[in-house]
Amino acid sequence: MGQQMILHVTLLFLLLSLCEGQSSNPERPSCQSCDRHLSCDCTRGGFTHVPIVTDRALTLDLSFNNITTVTDDDLTGHVRLRALSLHGNRVAVIHPAAFDSLWSLEELDLSNNQLTSLNPEWFEELGALLRLNLLHNPYRCVGSTPEFRGLVRLRRLAFGGPALEEIKMAALSGVTELEALTVHANNLSRYESGALADVWPLGRVTLSLHGPFLTNVALASAVLGDVSYPETPIVLEDLHLIGNGSVQPLRAAARRRVRYLTFQNLSVSDEAIVGVLEILDGVPVTLFSLDGVTLTGEGRWEKASWADTSSMDEFFARNVVVLDVFKFVSFLQLKFLLQYPRKVSVINSRIFVIPCASTCLMSNLQYLDLTDNLLTDMTLVETLCDGNGTLKELRVLNISGNALKCLSTLSRLVVTLHKLTHLDISRTRYSSMPRTCSWPSTLRYLNISGAKLTTTTPCLPTTLEVLDLSNNDLQDFTVALPVLRELHLSGNKFLTLPPGGWFPNLQTLTVQSNTLNMFHRSDLQSYPRLQNLQAGQNKFVCTCDFVAFLQSSIKGDEDVRLTDGAESYVCDSPFYLQGEPVGQVYLSIVMCHRVLFVSLSCGVALFVGILVCVLLWRLHALWYLRMMWAWLRAKHSSRRRRRLRDGAGSEALLSFDAFVSYSEKDAGWVETFLVPELEEPREADEDSENRRAPRPLTLCLHKRDFLPGHWIMDNIMSAIERSRRTVFILSQNFVQSDWCRYELDFSHFWLFDEDIRGEPAILILLEPLSKDNVPKRFCKLRKLMSSTTYLEWPQEEERRGEFWRTLRNALKGEEDE
Ligand SMILES: *[C@@H]1O[C@H](CO)[C@@H](O)[C@H](O)[C@H]1NC(C)=O
Ligand SMILES: *[C@@H]1O[C@H](CO)[C@@H](O)[C@H](O)[C@H]1NC(C)=O
């Protein structure tokens, strides 16, 4: 016992030390989370080393782990890998040959790591690389060696971070053409002029030059000037423009005649804005965009009203915060800014009204987007000048995400906009519709998604080609829209598809996330021109019809294409299919052709039944059964009778000498010969020594002695019991012709059990009858015939005396002895 204990403890230690040995050994973990598109998501797995992933992986996302090193064989074999992300790790060391086997790599993200320098050898073999992100690493210099020389196909490059101090001449050498360049250089202090130049064509350039704009105008100007081209959208991030001085770097861009200028995360004073407007005087900037702007001033920009901004076609502002709203001056003074743009968006900027007077200034306006502001019905009336037809060029009005409630007010306001084609009133509070409304006859597009509509009325303009009613509370939609091409009904409460007859031109229908149970080919055929359907994310009842139809649609065998992907179609019921994609459900024949199956199995059952019946009939099973039943009953009543009798204590009730069992057809013989001979014996023959007449015997004949009204079987039983012997009159009739009678008689043999009576029956053969002539199923009779000697009825007159004597003797039996 003690020894065993010690053994166990030792084993345990052994195991423990083994485990420890394993964990101290830096063995690479593995990551199994690859989906069927071979995209491996190993984010936030706590990995400290690059995990082992299948060689076949196409994308590998290792972001937000604790990887510090990438060794030379961490990624060997990944020749098919297209995208690798190590974003948000602590990578400080990358072996020069670490990426050498990644010949197919198109996208590499090394951002937010601890790389203190960039090594050109990393990228030498990455000839296929299109996108490289090196942002937010603590390297201080780019371009001391031509880091990106090998990347001949590079199209998107991002580098820099808070530590970047220096950009040297070789930074972009070898890079000829870019779609996007991002440089974070808020702390840049040295720039070799021309380092970012000479890339052409150059797509969108995003620069963060917070520090240089404030402290080193020359440096900021040099950087900005090198990347500014008329076709290149320039995005300036994180600037803090306070005085006239801080905006001067923009002159470099203005000189290069930039046309698309965007500021992101900008804080700006009035003075700086005036400075910017002065700089942009006469510059063909067509898009001026502000995304995330804090205005510290009061809107006093009229000092720059002389500046020519007539080329400004589009003004876009989003997330504008005015620090001191109540001091902010009226838009009226900004006529010089408002009169030119054709496209104005002011999104999510707490605008609650644009005074009609300002609206009137926007004479060129074709597109107005005031999404996500604080407009109400009342202020909208002011903004649109009570529907007097200002903004007569307006084609698109987007007032989504405002607290608007009254659709008839809106309809009244826009009906005078005779060129209006697009109206976006999504995410508003239009919960009901008036019965009728009037709309500009040009209106083609209406978006009322995300309102609270519960019903629709013919208020909807019949000129619509695109109608979005998604995310409302609609249950049906029956408004005739003869030219409608696109109808969006997702996120409502539709139980069935709306009748297609209302939309003779409909080509695209989306009804995702409703309560549709199923739809059929016939439903879709009611839309004469439907081509695309998106109906996923519904609670589908996977019936055979539906599954078959959907699977053929997924295969593309139907006229209507399912454009939202087979995965969105999932069974909700029956229960055992819940969660199964409809495309992969297999329903058995039993499920799908139930009627056929039932009728077929009924047919088979019927056939088998008939076959069995025929077989039983052929084998006389019924007869056996009936006999068995009769025997059981008889046995039962016999037992009951015996009990009664025993209870009465009476001596044997033997009242007959013999019970005669015979076929009805042999009745003649019985009546003419047997009965007279045995019951009324004549004087014995003269020649007999004993002249005394034989004692008359009493016979039990069913015709005569059975009690009427009693069950025949009981009668037979009691007859047998009350008779000392049983005489069977056997003949062909007995065996063959008289079946019913024979059955009855035959049952005697069953009853003829040893426990009833010890003595064998007496068989009389009226005609020669071999045992073999008796049908096999009368086995008892056959047995009896072979075990008992039988008397044959002699045809010759002279032998009959002998016959009767023998019979009489047999009947008297031991009684006489
Ligand atoms: C990474 O390691 C540090 C310390 O070593 C730990 O605090 C942090 O939680 C780890 N991060 C992850 C994602 O495991
Ligand atoms: C910015 O650069 C200066 C030197 O030019 C350096 O001392 C400072 O640490 C840098 N800032 C950051 C955040 O790296």
Ligand SMILES: *[C@@H]1O[C@H](CO)[C@@H](O)[C@H](O)[C@H]1NC(C)=O
């Ligand atoms: C916005 O810019 C300021 C500097 O002007 C910077 O400190 C801040 O982090 C930036 N915000 C974002 C969200 O980038």
Ligand SMILES: *[C@@H]1O[C@H](CO)[C@@H](O)[C@H](O)[C@H]1NC(C)=O
């Ligand atoms: C801003 O400075 C530029 C030159 O540095 C000067 O020409 C311009 O007049 C100034 N603008 C204002 C409004 O002070």
Ligand SMILES: *[C@@H]1O[C@H](CO)[C@@H](O)[C@H](O)[C@H]1NC(C)=O
């Ligand atoms: C309205 O603005 C939203 C948000 O900017 C945009 O998604 C939508 O497409 C715009 N609608 C139209 C008709 O331009």
Ligand SMILES: *[C@@H]1O[C@H](CO)[C@@H](O)[C@H](O)[C@H]1NC(C)=O
């Ligand atoms: C309608 O507006 C919603 C929300 O503003 C937007 O998501 C949706 O794409 C728009 N519908 C169409 C058809 O443009």
